[in-house]
Amino acid sequence: MEKTVITQEIKRLRDMLGQTIVQMDKMLGLCTGSENLEEIEKAEFAEIMRLCEVDDVKCLHRKVAYLLKPRWEGRLQKQANGRFAFASGNRVLELTCGYKIELFVPDEGHEDYGWQFGRVEHSDKYGGYYFFNESGWDHHGLHDGMTAAIRK
Numbered sequence: 001m002e003k004t005v006i007t008q009e010i011k012r013l014r015d016m017l018g019q020t021i022v023q024m025d026k027m028l029g030l031c032t033g034s035e036n037l038e039e040i041e042k043a044e045f046a047e048i049m050r051l052c053e054v055d056d057v058k059c060l061h062r063k064v065a066y067l068l069k070p071r072w073e074g075r076l077q078k079q080a081n082g083r084f085a086f087a088s089g090n091r092v093l094e095l096t097c098g099y100k101i102e103l104f105v106p107d108e109g110h111e112d113y114g115w116q117f118g119r120v121e122h123s124d125k126y127g128g129y130y131f132f133n134e135s136g137w138d139h140h141g142l143h144d145g146m147t148a149a150i151r152k
Helices: 003-028 031-036 039-053 056-067
Strands: 071-078 084-088 091-095 100-105 114-123 128-133 147-151
Touching (some): 003 039, 003 056
Antiparallel strands (some): 071 084, 071 147, 100 114
């Protein structure tokens, strides 16, 4: 499948999720009108309200929007202060805790081989700064020269 078709469909998904969030917020605004409903209707309405309060749709919307941002690949460089910087061409950006990055795990024998999505964190367990893998696979200590990507 062509990349432009995929990107177009991802944009449609982002827009539909945005419209869904608007509709969910409208539903939450209807809470005051539920006193005239029959018992089962009240229960159904209460269930809809509970579902509209779930943050899953908003989280999915944020993640889809993130994937549509321009992406730069580069290498990690350890700085004198112990932090890592992302370097790509003339672009150098110091990464602090919580910064979202994508990391290429080069070990083909490892279960999370390939590109992984996560963020930079710090812990003595990993010898300092590490990659918090949001997929649920292993976290990885950061090292000079690792291949990474950022989206802005």
